[in-house]
Amino acid sequence: MQSEQQLYQKMIYQMWLIRFFEEQARDFFMKNKMRGASHLYTGEEAVAVGVCNTLNKDDYITSTHRGHGHCIAKGADPKRMMAELLGKASGYCQGKGGSMHIADLDFGNLGANGIVGGGIGLAAGAALAAKYRQDGRVAVTFFGDGAINQGVFFETANMASLWKLPLLFVCERNQFAEFSYTDHYFADPDLSKRAIPFNFPAFEVDGNDVLAVYETAQQAVQRARQGSGPTLIIANTYRIMGHTIGDPLDYRRKGEAEQWLTHEKDPILRFEKWLTQQNILSAVDLETIKREAQELIQQAAQFALQSPDPILSALWENVYA
């Protein structure tokens, strides 16, 4: 059993890992070392870290196209993640998935997903499997406030509640759906109401407050493990880096993103401030943790750069089991 201090250290470390990972990903992308598209989780770290720290290793998650943060928070190795971004054979998907398809089945991570909302039903299926086997596991599906308008959300919400599946719907309300503000698309912007017709609870939480997220997720996980069914968590946050790397962001209100990077709003700076105020960690401790995270990401980048490409015959491998 880890102490609160250990938990907080792990949380701030993971948040820095995610922040540095995304900075490195952006750098690789701008240097044309990555292909396709990549979607950064910068500024939303508290959601993944807060939720995943309430889970056991064998609990399930499904992630999104903006998935690096969930992956790290669920225990993935940043080296193999970074190698995947560069399409290398040592990557999680042997270079065949890329940024949008990292999965780590050994840690219950059923994968990022290139289809918006595509993971919602899959997580409910994992929750069904847990209930079927009575193994006490829970499943979490992370998705955004764009995905919450997909039909599969409503279909899954109904079945998850009907069958009392051990499932957390975690909506990361980062305020954007691709290249639009999501508030253009809600007939009713109160997303917590989306659980009401399906008869399960919803909690709205400050998604940039890692402890608030953690505590809310804990309640939902407990409810799930008790067999009481799903919970919807609306975690309010902000998408700092745009939809993809290279997004011109000309649709965004000027000065808005900067407000979310202040000591009052940035989830990492806020948590650091709280930790020092509570005398849990000193400024020196925090600096050490930050540097460790930065070093691990630098090592991950080196590992990725030095790793070989897949051999061509891998093209035909693993189409079928």
Added chain:
Amino acid sequence: MHKEERVSERICEYREALNQALLEEMERDPAVFIMGEDVGRYGGVLKVSKGIYEKFGAMRAIDTPISENGFTSIGVGAALAGLRPVVELMYIDFACLAMDPIVNQAAKARYMFGGKAKVPIVFRTQGGGGRGNAAQHSQSLEAWFAHVPGLIVIQPSTPKDAKGLLKAAIRNDNPVVFIEHKLLYNTTGPLPEEEYVIPIGKADIKRSGSDLTIIASSYMVLQSLAAAEKLAVEGIQAEVLDLRTLKPLDMETIAASVTKTRRLLVVNEGARTCGYAAEVVTRVYEELFDELDAPIRRLTAEDVPIPYNGALEDRALPNENSIFQAALSFFR
């Protein structure tokens, strides 16, 4: 006394053969379960899952709301998490509502996750026309699924094949689209009494002949066999090759047959353009051109939505008579 060494068989309906496959596999492996609309308490709209709810209970015979995208996704997620779901899509037309979990998720997970995931799921569904169900309940969409890398596609024509292939599909670690035909459920045929499994990817010669090969699957096999009887009266011996598995395609059995008969007619109930017949024709031209004595012919549905009116529907789909005429035209 011991003269009759042959396997003991009994006559059985296609529907019952499928039912037996489900019951046996669920008995054998506790990870196997069924889910879909009315598959539990009601026993399935075509009674394929009759008795399963009573025997295995609600957790292994899951009645779902009419939410094809949702429950198919849930099935795929359960497969990723280690179970072996058999998801029923009541009509193949309804699979249109579940294309994301089938095509984007189930078919891709293993490859795009670098070989670590397994998706052992069967999508049991039912297609084809001939019963006046009109445009949204009569399609033959097998070519769509056969087009997707990562999926296996099966279309059994007899009770024996239906049972043996469904058992193989359930035991397979890949997503399988298992397509039954609405006009086959009441058909009967011999079923071995002892347990058996039919390997995926093996075609079957349903009738031997020397003059031409007719390649078909599903209900079109029955129509081709009937046409072959008429051709025999004309002195033409048609070989009827039942594909059974559309993906992967058994080119070995096709090559042996075409090399023998040197003439090929491909029959498929799907629409003509980009249909499954086009794939078979192309493969034979690419690999066996020198074995052919005549251009290949293909017989498919017309490029129209399936109409309701009986005479119009008859004209839209291949049948015994059009197969007979197409085969005869090689020789006249």
